[in-house]
Amino acid sequence: MKSFLKLILLFVTLSAASQTNDFTSKIYETYDTYKETTLEKRRIKHQDIQPLINTLKNNPKFTVKKVGQSIEGRDLSLISIGSGKTNVFLWSQMHGDEPTATQAIFDIFNLLTSKDFSKEKETILKRVTLHFLPMLNPDGAEKYTRRNTLGIDINRDALRLQSLEGQTLKRVRDSLNADFGFNLHDQNIYYNAERTNKPATISYLAPAYNYEKDINQVRGDAMKIIIFMNNIIQKYAPGQVGRYNDAFEPRAFGDNIQKWGTSTILIESGGYKNDVEKQEIRKLNYVSILSAIYTIANGQYKNIPIDDYENIPRNDSKLFDLKIEGATYNLLGKPYKIDIGVKRYEVDNANHSDFYNVGRIADLGDLSTFYGYNTFNAEGYTIVEGKVYSEVFDSVSGISNLDVFKLLKSGYTYIQMEKLPESTLEASEPIHLVKIGQQLPEFRLRPGINPTFLLQKDGINEYAVINGFLIDLNAKNSRLKNALIYR
Structure with a gap:
């Protein structure tokens, strides 16, 4: 039974x-x-x-x-x-x-x-x-x-x-x-x-x-x-x-x-x-x-x-938005091999209906026990500082016809503006906007800074990192939400 x-x-x-x-x-x-x-x-x-x-x-x-x-x-x-x-x-x-x-x-x-x-x-x-x-x-x-x-x-x-x-x-x-x-x-x-x-x-x-x-x-x-x-x-x-x-x-x-x-x-x-x-x-x-x-x-x-x-x-808690592995970083005349972990933080607009991203280097060094939503093997790539484009533009509308990817490929990660937009801190194109003549801080990788640089191989800029987003300069694609406007 x-x-x-x-x-x-x-x-x-x-x-x-x-x-x-x-x-x-x-x-x-x-x-x-x-x-x-x-x-x-x-x-x-x-x-x-x-x-x-x-x-x-x-x-x-x-x-x-x-x-x-x-x-x-x-x-x-x-x-x-x-x-x-x-x-x-x-x-x-x-x-x-x-x-x-x-x-x-x-x-x-x-x-x-x-x-x-x-x-x-x-x-x-x-x-x-x-x-x-x-x-x-x-x-x-x-x-x-x-x-x-x-x-x-x-x-x-x-x-x-x-x-x-x-x-x-x-x-x-x-x-x-x-x-x-x-x-x-x-x-x-x-x-x-x-x-x-x-x-x-x-x-x-x-x-x-x-x-x-x-x-x-x-x-x-x-x-x-x-x-x-x-x-x-x-x-x-x-x-x-x-x-x-x-x-x-x-x-x-x-x-x-x-x-x-x-x-x-x-x-x-x-x-x-x-x-x-x-x-x-x-x-x-x-x-x-x-x-x-x-x-x-x-x-x-x-x-x-x-x-x-x-x-x-x-x-x-071992995830980054972007993890760059094994890149070469030249400092004071010596090459170093480092990993970079990037997080992208959300900053709300005034009425909390939307947001823009601000990227930050969260950590760097040996990150072999960490992971990324997006992981890039940078063996053979050298981190290179981006430059400020010499031409000055009157307004954001003036750069609408620029080939931004061509500028990035040429090593430029910043565009000078005569007048910056007053009501926003984010830029829709994958390149930062700065006030004419603005002095940018010395380029030195460390936790807390905005991750903006180029990844160069055999003297050619193949990738750009703009505001913590990785951009393939040959395929001209990324999932970038925004770059930044520096005042």
Whole structure:
């Protein structure tokens, strides 16, 4: 009899696994059908999501409640759907500059309001009640900054509860007594999966609830969900999953929500090559979160052994935007072999709707244990200082007919301007603009300087590095966002 029951259990488990895998594949393949196209850029604001929330208010499947306000008076909404006994609570953008999962939540709403996947949605909504609190920190989102208007990190306010946003999160969690919680964040794009050149595109954590990092059923169930989600991401971004540091932080919401009895899954959206606006990562959030909700609904996660949790590589921080390997650098009459690691930082415009890049040398020397989103083997190339072009131009429009690549090939990385644009610090062409007669600092490589130079081979300039972007001067291509204007 026991053997018969085991066979039945095995059959049910395999059947649930097959259904979940099929669901995952289909929602990945059809993602563009449900993607919320009004949220294409990372710098989304409270006003951008309000029309979408208002539409949900008119849908009888959803319950939309105002559950609080930010310090500056922006409404915080809880959006619920389903009638199941298991409560799943998802909150996003606790940090204002971490919007990837907020976008994915609205993609999930589009699928839930569609007529598609009726069987899977019936399973979910009869067994689970979903509660979403998107954009917990709308004041921070307004300025695309991590902290709230009070200047604090909401994710370090679980004990004192001095922020209105933190008070709302605690009150909602307690009122729901949620079984599962998804704590949705973005992380630094320079994290990699430990000992690999793969970015940690998605990182997970089942937060510890004490200093000893004990594992009870609550935390164990979170680990099982993470193992399940990791297996999904491996299909679409193999090797690009990391495991966040699980040192106990007594002030953090994730650690405390785990402690309060909600199985808490931290999801951090990192970097993905050539995905500046994190739209591919948004898709991975959508697929993995929906699949996790489905496995919670059908109970498949319960049979996952938690031993696999420790097999997920830890997060490391060894990535650069550009890594140049083995270049020759002549200094004081002697040649040296160096690697250069470049990071490109984002500087927001006045209304925080877009940004320009400022490149910086983050490190140089022996960087053999580091990696780059873009890695260039510069063996045989010599780093050469760029020159200032002698001709002076009246305005930016005056250089529109210049062959900039020809200038770069000739060794010029700066153009002199009689009058520089007043309202901007970035240049659209791959060459810097300087005021006529401006003295540039001595060219000497060191951390912190803007990476602008030429890579010369056999006396010929074959590549230019402008503002940290590598430009192939023969192919005349690059992924340069902007050069700089020096005043």
